[in-house]
Amino acid sequence: MKADRHGAPARRRAGAWPALALAMLVLGAGGCGVEPWVKPYERERLADPIMKPQRDMLAEKHHEHIYDVREAARGATGVQGGGCGCN
Amino acid sequence: MAATEAAPGSALRAAAAAGLRLLSRLAGLLGGMLATGHAAAADLPEDRADVMYHSYNGGGVTATGPAVLVRKSIDDAFSVSGSYYVDAVSNASIDVVTTASPYHEERIERAAGLDYVYRDALISVAASNSKEPDYTADSASLDVAQDVFGGMTTINLGYSRGWDTVGKRGYPAFSQKADHWQYRGGVTQILSPRWLASANVEVVSDAGYLGSPYRAARVFGAAVPETDPDTRTSRALALRTVGSVGANGAVRAEYRFFWDTWDIRASTYEAGYSQYLEGQRWLVDGYLRYYKQSHASFYSNNFTSEFTYMSRNRQLSTFDSIGVGAKATYSAVRVPARYEIKLNASAERLRFQYGDFTDIRTGKAYSFDANVLELYVSATF
Numbered sequence: 001m002k003a004d005r006h007g008a009p010a011r012r013r014a015g016a017w018p019a020l021a022l023a024m025l026v027l028g029a030g031g032c033g034v035e036p037w038v039k040p041y042e043r044e045r046l047a048d049p050i051m052k053p054q055r056d057m058l059a060e061k062h063h064e065h066i067y068d069v070r071e072a073a074r075g076a077t078g079v080q081g082g083g084c085g086c087n
Numbered sequence: 088m089a090a091t092e093a094a095p096g097s098a099l100r101a102a103a104a105a106g107l108r109l110l111s112r113l114a115g116l117l118g119g120m121l122a123t124g125h126a127a128a129a130d131l132p133e134d135r136a137d138v139m140y141h142s143y144n145g146g147g148v149t150a151t152g153p154a155v156l157v158r159k160s161i162d163d164a165f166s167v168s169g170s171y172y173v174d175a176v177s178n179a180s181i182d183v184v185t186t187a188s189p190y191h192e193e194r195i196e197r198a199a200g201l202d203y204v205y206r207d208a209l210i211s212v213a214a215s216n217s218k219e220p221d222y223t224a225d226s227a228s229l230d231v232a233q234d235v236f237g238g239m240t241t242i243n244l245g246y247s248r249g250w251d252t253v254g255k256r257g258y259p260a261f262s263q264k265a266d267h268w269q270y271r272g273g274v275t276q277i278l279s280p281r282w283l284a285s286a287n288v289e290v291v292s293d294a295g296y297l298g299s300p301y302r303a304a305r306v307f308g309a310a311v312p313e314t315d316p317d318t319r320t321s322r323a324l325a326l327r328t329v330g331s332v333g334a335n336g337a338v339r340a341e342y343r344f345f346w347d348t349w350d351i352r353a354s355t356y357e358a359g360y361s362q363y364l365e366g367q368r369w370l371v372d373g374y375l376r377y378y379k380q381s382h383a384s385f386y387s388n389n390f391t392s393e394f395t396y397m398s399r400n401r402q403l404s405t406f407d408s409i410g411v412g413a414k415a416t417y418s419a420v421r422v423p424a425r426y427e428i429k430l431n432a433s434a435e436r437l438r439f440q441y442g443d444f445t446d447i448r449t450g451k452a453y454s455f456d457a458n459v460l461e462l463y464v465s466a467t468f
Contacts, residue, residue, distance in 0.1 A: 036237030042280040050337045050361045051329050058156045059433055059461045062141045072380050072402055073345035073353035075289030075323035
């Protein structure tokens with residue numbers, strides 16, 4: 001691992017993500033005094049099923065299983081999977 | 088001690104009540120820390136029942152079967168769900184035809200879940216069991232979704248644990264274990280009355296037997312049993328956005344980056360469009376998906392020297408896949424505020440193109456096409 005001029009190990013690029021997530025959390029929790037700018041009565045479109053890419057869990061599960069069995073990548077899909085016997 | 092004198096049933100009830108109290112306190116703590124005066128509670132998933140027929144056909148493999156899902160709320164605070172999923176597999180894939188005999192087998196997956204709403208939090212626990220003649224997988228999960236910032240932001244945290252038992256057809260004494268740990272987190276943000284975005288991360292760790300007892304690696308053209316490392320950790324980061332278009336449409340895009348300790352890097356790109364037609368009687372969707380990955384450090388189509396770990400698993404090779412899909416949903420019966428019955432049909436065409444995996448019968452780079460079909464009826468009530 002590379003070291004910076006103070007001798008400390010250089011931070012890996014992936015290490016920035018938790019910091020970014022924390023910043024979003026703090027901003028999201030209203031730490032900067034920002035008010036929610038979309039009122040509940042303005043969220044009708046957002047609540048429509050058309051805005052949910054994963055509307056039907058059974059169909060999503062089927063697609064997820066097909067990709068899981070054939071591709072090495074996995075995770076962060078938002079679909080809850082069971083064991084798949086993927087070997 | 089009173090607890091030791093109590094009947095086993097009441098001890099179980101006491102333990103369950105203590106568990107619920109703990110969950111309530113945890114949710115209350117999160118809610119108290121993060122809620123900003125938002126009065127509305129989180130929503131339970133909608134009551135629904137689905138019956139589906141699904142089919143996959145490609146690369147010498149067909150997998151078809153029925154699947155059923157039922158979800159029902161209890162008491163406005165709880166929702167229970169159960170699902171049953173069958174995969175009848177007929178396998179004559181390139182791995183099978185070049186090293187073994189084609190076979191048929193059936194995989195059955197059963198799952199059950201419980202969701203609980205507490206103020207602005209949705210807490211979900213689930214368990215599943217998947218069984219096929221030579222592979223059993225059990226899993227359990229806990230997920231919490233917390234609305235914050237007046238409901239504009241939702242934070243998700245989840246954990247799953249999996250326990251697999253790997254067998255081998257014709258070898259009853261062969262039994263290996265594999266364990267899995269999944270940690271996930273995410274943020275979904277309302278950006279405007281017509282625009283949502285989310286970021287999700289998931290870390291998956293595995294330990295145990297992670298290969299296949301049937302698959303062979305090749306060294307100087309000769310087949311040897313494959314040997315995979317017995318640990319793996321992967322990370323995935325996904326960014327998604329959905330926007331409302333016009334009066335009846337929506338457009339979405341997503342990107343996922345994946346990397347793991349086996350040196351595999353993968354990217355998934357997906358974009359889709361959805362549109363209501365004839366009022367809201369029809370809903371049609373179309374999407375494109377592109378996936379590509381680099382090979383694992385211990386993968387080779389044909390090794391030229393022997394290593395501790397060697398695999399010719401094409402799932403670990405360099406390849407890409409392209410998918411084009413379409414879906415149509417027809418609202419057959421709709422009684423507003425009471426129930427709705429929808430008929431759904433979905434089809435996807437996939438093409439896999441391998442960079443460093445060859446068909447050993449021809450010596451050429453391997454590729455195949457696959458068709459995916461889903462037909463289902465869904466009722467919400």
